[in-house]
Amino acid sequence: MNYNNAKQQFEKYLDGYDSNNDKVRLKIIHTYGVVHAMEEICHRMRLSEEDTELARIIALLHDIGRFEQLKRFDSFEPTTMDHAAYGVKVLFEEGMIRQFVSEDTWDDIIKTSIAHHSDFCLDGITDPRNLLHARLIRDADKLDNCRVKLKDDLQVFMGASAEEIGAQEITPVVYGTVFKNQCVYSPDRVTKMDYWVSYVAYFSDIYFRASLDIIQEHNYLNRIIDRIPYSNPDTARQMEEIRTYLAELIHTAPGCTW
Structure with missing residues (x-):
């Protein structure tokens, strides 16, 4: 498990999308903003090196389904696509996760965290480590969304x-x-x-x-x-x-x- 390797693969994945599109660009910036927020939370909580690296990779991949949603519908609205479910499909049903993490040791944690990161509320997760990471990505996502709401163009994300x-x-x-x-x-x-x-x-x-x-x-x-x-x-x-x-x-x- 190596964040820098995962980041290189993520950049290759983004080649399939139009980075000149304002909404796509917003989501790329958001992705790395969530990684930054995650690093800060993990540092303050003094999490282990392994949990911190895992949390960074989850942050990197949490919105991978958004890019296809924007390509197909040019919309963030949940009625157009469940981007979390699509991200899980691409990564785990189609096997793309192996491009980002070579071992399957952490698959269940990554899958659970991405699947539930945008849920209305977090229910039904009983494994303590799965729950830790599901809570971490939800917090980090909201923290970077603060930056989005303060700095990004209102016309782009609010219309x-x-x-x-x-x-x-x-x-x-x-x-x-x-x-x-x-x-x-x-x-x-x-x-x-x-x-x-x-x-x-x-x-x-x-x-x-x-x-x-x-x-x-x-x-x-x-x-x-x-x-x-x-x-x-x-x-x-x-x-x-x-x-x-x-x-x-x-x-x-x-x-x-x-």
Whole structure:
């Protein structure tokens, strides 16, 4: 198991996709952002060298199914393709995993982590090491998504400008979900503001205290909320209520130190 070898193979895999496409480029940058976030979490948690290397490879491969989704549908929407399931199919049913990791020792951990990284909630994993890595990739993915929401072009991943988003309303179901300490269920999102709220609501699903500390240190909650000018007065008021609630949650949540 060697991350650098896996990275070389990943770069070859990307040759089959148009890196000049804004959405493809966004996902390539995101992939390496998740690797970076994973390295930081593993360092803070003082994980073993083997678990750290394994976690980096999972981060590298976690969104491998996204590229085919974009090639076929030019969309990130889950209704067009289950990118996690497709990634598992390519890697394990078609055998591509051997291009990235020569031994099969860690196959079950890699497969489980990729299969569940974008699930609404993490259920049904009983093996402790499988569960560790499934939780790690979900945290690392969310951490880099903070960078995406702060730096990437809103038109590319939201299909709207900041002004257009902030003029819309938050539907009651999505607003109420935040205060239940739950992620927003994708089909419940109706307006662009619903999507935006879902990007801060996922802080409720951060598992490790190390990840919560990174969120606090980078002030991600406030910076993401403040990226949008909320011209809709009801939306502006609701976003301040969401800010207050989630700031307290992030600060006080015990998290897990493994």
